Amino acid sequence: MGAAIINQATIVPSINGISIEVNPGELWPAPYRGSKYSVRRLAGEDGKDRYRLVWARKDKLVHTLVPKGLISLLRESRPSITGSIRITSHREVLCKRLNENTGFWVPHYIGILEGDLDFDDNGFDLNPNELSTGQFWRGFHFKHGETWAVWTRGGNEDYLYWSKRGVYFKSTVPYPELCKLVREIRPKGGRIYITEHGHIWFNLNDAELSYKYRDEIQREMLDDIELFKNDKKYDTLIQSISERIIATKLRPLYLGKMEDFGEPPRTYFEAVFSQGTKLEDEDDEDGDHSRGYRRMRR
DSSP: OOOEEEOOOEEEEOGGGOEEEEOTTSBOOSOOOSEEEEEEEEEOTTSOEEEEEEEEETTEEEEEEOOBTHHHHHHHHOSOSOEEEEEOTTOEEEEEEEETTTTEEEEEEEEEEESOOOOGGGTOOSSOSOOOTTSBOOSOSSSOSEEEEEOOSTTOTTOEEEEETTEEEEBSSOOHHHHHHHHHHSTTOEEEEEOTTSEEEEEEOTTTOOHHHHHHHHHHHHHHHHHHHTOGGGHHHHHHHHHHHHHHSSEEEEEEEGGGTOSOOOBOOOSOSOSOBSSTTOOSSOOTTSHHHHHTTO
């Protein structure tokens, strides 16, 4: 099934658990974060420019067909079709629009992703059918998924957390089974990433790997390495995994499906979470290497 963006309202939780309905084209009141994509005009093999959905990092750029309905819904949310978008773990598609009075880029809601984003021609599988915990993640290894963290400090109560300017925000409900699995594999806890297709991946090195899972995960990784070596279709994926390891000194591995642990997490927030940002492609959260995220693992 090809991907499409559906003109459909979504429900997000607000302060005191009150739910808010948000319609396509309206301001997005919740945190602006999720998988990072953009819409760009790129030249095709016939020399004609076409809109494409793009994932990019530094000088690397891969692209695919624009999901059906995205262009028309973008027109409702911002005058310019091109620009960055985000897709949350609840499959909500977001963009930013410049407020000319304030000079800030303000989040807007576009619609709901239906179907799968298909980057298979580029060597990535964003919605793999069967992966086991400890296999290499087949999707993108940067800017892919909502960032959450499993906290091992006292009082965490099995909630998931994320950070903005060093302030911690927790999920509306706890995730005891998910937190237990992360701590059993990686006792210090730390970040996980939940994608728009409901998959969870994380980073790991030998020093962090628990004795309980050491043999199992090493076996899964070795099996993947043999598979990759014998099939050229994985060449691009191997390169991306290598770039992740070089940049972070950590291996990007699969953790599991979000549906096995409950609904994707949400955060309670005040009436409007953000008034906007100075840059169009800026999230409402700290970067991976921020002090806020580092402190979660002390």
